[in-house]
Amino acid sequence: MDEPGVSSNNYVRIFDTTLRDGEQSPGASLTSAEKIDIARQLVRLGVDIIEAGFPAASPDDLEGVRRIAREVGTPDGPVICGLARTTKNDIDKAWEAIQDAAKPRIHTFIATSDIHMEHKLRMTREQVVERTREMVSYARSLCDDIEFSPEDACRSDPAFLVEVLGVAIEAGATTLNIPDTVGYITPAEYHELITYLIRETPGGDRVFWSVHCHDDLGMATANTLAGLQAGARQAEVTINGIGERAGNTALEEIVMALRTRPQVYGLETGIDATHLTRSSRMVSNYTGMLVQPNKAITGANAFSHEAGIHQDGMLKNQATYEIMTPETVGLSQSNLVLGKHSGRHAFRVRLEELGYEMESDDLNLAFQRFKELADKKKTVTDADIEALIADEFYGPEEVFHMEGIQVACGQMGMPTATIKLRGPDGKEHIHAAIGTGPVDATYQAIDQIVQVPNTLVEYRVAAITEGIDALGEVTVRIRRDANGRRSFGGHGADTDIIVASAKAYLAAINKMLAYTGFADLAPEGDAATIGVRAPAAT
Numbered sequence: 001m002d003e004p005g006v007s008s009n010n011y012v013r014i015f016d017t018t019l020r021d022g023e024q025s026p027g028a029s030l031t032s033a034e035k036i037d038i039a040r041q042l043v044r045l046g047v048d049i050i051e052a053g054f055p056a057a058s059p060d061d062l063e064g065v066r067r068i069a070r071e072v073g074t075p076d077g078p079v080i081c082g083l084a085r086t087t088k089n090d091i092d093k094a095w096e097a098i099q100d101a102a103k104p105r106i107h108t109f110i111a112t113s114d115i116h117m118e119h120k121l122r123m124t125r126e127q128v129v130e131r132t133r134e135m136v137s138y139a140r141s142l143c144d145d146i147e148f149s150p151e152d153a154c155r156s157d158p159a160f161l162v163e164v165l166g167v168a169i170e171a172g173a174t175t176l177n178i179p180d181t182v183g184y185i186t187p188a189e190y191h192e193l194i195t196y197l198i199r200e201t202p203g204g205d206r207v208f209w210s211v212h213c214h215d216d217l218g219m220a221t222a223n224t225l226a227g228l229q230a231g232a233r234q235a236e237v238t239i240n241g242i243g244e245r246a247g248n249t250a251l252e253e254i255v256m257a258l259r260t261r262p263q264v265y266g267l268e269t270g271i272d273a274t275h276l277t278r279s280s281r282m283v284s285n286y287t288g289m290l291v292q293p294n295k296a297i298t299g300a301n302a303f304s305h306e307a308g309i310h311q312d313g314m315l316k317n318q319a320t321y322e323i324m325t326p327e328t329v330g331l332s333q334s335n336l337v338l339g340k341h342s343g344r345h346a347f348r349v350r351l352e353e354l355g356y357e358m359e360s361d362d363l364n365l366a367f368q369r370f371k372e373l374a375d376k377k378k379t380v381t382d383a384d385i386e387a388l389i390a391d392e393f394y395g396p397e398e399v400f401h402m403e404g405i406q407v408a409c410g411q412m413g414m415p416t417a418t419i420k421l422r423g424p425d426g427k428e429h430i431h432a433a434i435g436t437g438p439v440d441a442t443y444q445a446i447d448q449i450v451q452v453p454n455t456l457v458e459y460r461v462a463a464i465t466e467g468i469d470a471l472g473e474v475t476v477r478i479r480r481d482a483n484g485r486r487s488f489g490g491h492g493a494d495t496d497i498i499v500a501s502a503k504a505y506l507a508a509i510n511k512m513l514a515y516t517g518f519a520d521l522a523p524e525g526d527a528a529t530i531g532v533r534a535p536a537a538t
């Protein structure tokens with residue numbers, strides 16, 4: 001526990017749960033390749049602990065956590081943590097998944113509020129205390145680093161919490177986490193609760209205290225900071241604040257609050273803030289969950305100044321209206337970077353400045369995409385380059401690859417789309433369909449080839465930059481069946497929004513297929529078969 005630089009009294013450990021609590025957001029399903037990419041980005045960001053998943057949830061979840069433990073859990077990397085309920089089966093699964101990490105942690109939890117114990121667990125207080133003792137000590141027999149959470153702590157009887165937490169310490173817990181599971185508490189109350197628990201829990205001075213807040217009343221960041229001021233030294237957070245319901249505390253908000261107001265908090269983290277913007281974009285692209293424009297730190301407007309008085313002030317001195325600079329969070333301000341006459345070398349240098357180091361094959365492909373874009377668009381900005389890179393290199397693994405698309409639309413005829421995909425069988429499949437509009441026609445043509453029914457539950461289009469030639473960015477979300485719990489997000493960017501729409505839909509389909517399997521797929525038609533399908537009767 002006493003690692004250099006991490007044990008000092010003003011050091012806050014950043015426990016990232018994007019891949020566990022974050023992935024529980026409606027529609028945020030991630031493929032195992034995406035989880036690995038995000039885990040690697042979290043390492044670049046410098047998080048101390050990655051909660052990689054809930055291994056008992058499914059064999060797939062277990063495998064995803066195991067892969068992160070093996071590939072990212074190196075001796076100089078972060079702690080890799082797996083979540084488990086206080087059952088032997090869950091703890092065994094968590095241990096199976098994380099044991100190959102150099103620094104593994106089991107995080108086990110049980111509810112302690114009367115409402116949860118009575119209605120959900122149907123257990124008495126005594127039973128909860130006994131289960132905690134038994135299962136924390138079982139977990140500790142497997143792993144030296146054990147975190148324990150009393151779920152719904154903030155609606156629990158504080159005196160009962162002291163009893164349960166004391167037992168958890170006795171049984172071998174090394175970190176105690178106090179979740180505000182339903183986002184109910186206020187900053188002053190949370191400060192008081194954490195102060196009380198640290199003071200009253202027997203052995204409380206031997207463990208790390210951790211805070212974990214949900215944002216149902218929009219107070220997650222304020223609550224987390226209050227908990228840190230009360231003495232907690234671990235913050236459980238997610239990128240972009242994604243998570244159950246209204247989400248978790250946003251990592252970027254905690255990191256920048258501590259950094260921007262040292263005189264108030266006097267606390268530091270090991271986070272390299274210049275990776276915040278990229279981490280935010282990666283998580284948004286992979287989960288299909290857009291970041292609201294006015295989101296603190298990573299929203300598109302976070303560093304924009306619209307009012308004349310503000311712009312005037314900014315021109316005179318940036319500090320008039322900016323409490324932190326865009327560069328500190330990895331947002332480059334340079335606009336026109338390259339044009340169609342720019343060479344490979346200049347492109348590579350710009351990519352490196354943006355933080356992308358690419359091997360020569362990937363660099364060639366990226367350069368080719370850049371040239372195609374520069375042919376269509378006069379000014380290629382950093383945001384364009386990042387969208388292009390995200391699209392080409394950070395998408396889900398491809399089951400179906402788009403080879404081409406042709407669309408006819410307008411008021412004079414039937415919107416028709418012809419699409420050419422390469423399928424998992426390696427063959428080209430072409431289909432044409434008529435729709436109520438060009439996007440509907442495109443999606444119907446894709447459906448005809450893929451032949452996996454799904455429901456489109458969300459479709460959004462936005463421009464990445466200003467101007468008539470801006471890249472269009474499309475985000476979609478689909479469900480395999482109308483009542484299915486999981487939905488799958490996809491993202492696509494192009495100067496043509498119909499192409500971007502096709503890319504986004506195909507990305508969501510590829511993600512769904514990667515998740516649910518595609519061995520039994522029998523794509524309809526081949527290069528010689530062109531069918532035309534009538535629009536759906538909606």
Ligand code: KIV
Nearest residue numbers: 109149151152179181
């Ligand atoms: O919000 C919560 O209570 C949790 C626990 C599992 C820690 O996520």
Ligand code: ZN
Nearest residue numbers: 021179181212
């Ligand atoms: Zn939570």
